[in-house]
Amino acid sequence: MLHEINSPVENQIRNGRPRGDVRGKNQLLPRYWPRITDQELQQISGDSNSVITPLFEKMLSASDAGKVGRLVLPKKCAEAYFPPISQPEGLPLKVQDAKGSEWTFQFRFWPNNNSRMYVLEGVTPCIQSMQLQAGDIGN
DNA sequence: GCTGTGCATGACCGC
């Protein structure tokens, strides 16, 4: 039988370049709050003086880790941590995990009922490599 | 014929 995919994803976004990013929108749901501690961020950051913004922690669902490689991104989190995108194509997002591995995902959204559904594409290799557990840092 | 991408619908949860 298939076991459900309940792996928490610890993501951090690394902002080495201020680009109108909005930090301070820390009003996400408690379920999405990153479990990472500030010390961890410091460790990940290393000797770099780049600004690290902790991302969210999401429970991967069947579709998220499916062969399609599509990971559904909660709207609250997406709008809070990622820059507002007006185009469905979105933009390529470079992500670095705590291990130092870099992954590139396609951050885009689909038109939904009255809102937009944010999705992360290209997560298959990443998930596959880290066995459904990822601590990522976006640049 | 098969695979991939996109969209739409349904269900669930929160307010």
Added chain:
DNA sequence: CGGTCATGCACAGCC
């Protein structure tokens, strides 16, 4: 009642 998330179905493109 509204909003969001997840899954499924459909269409298109390529092998």
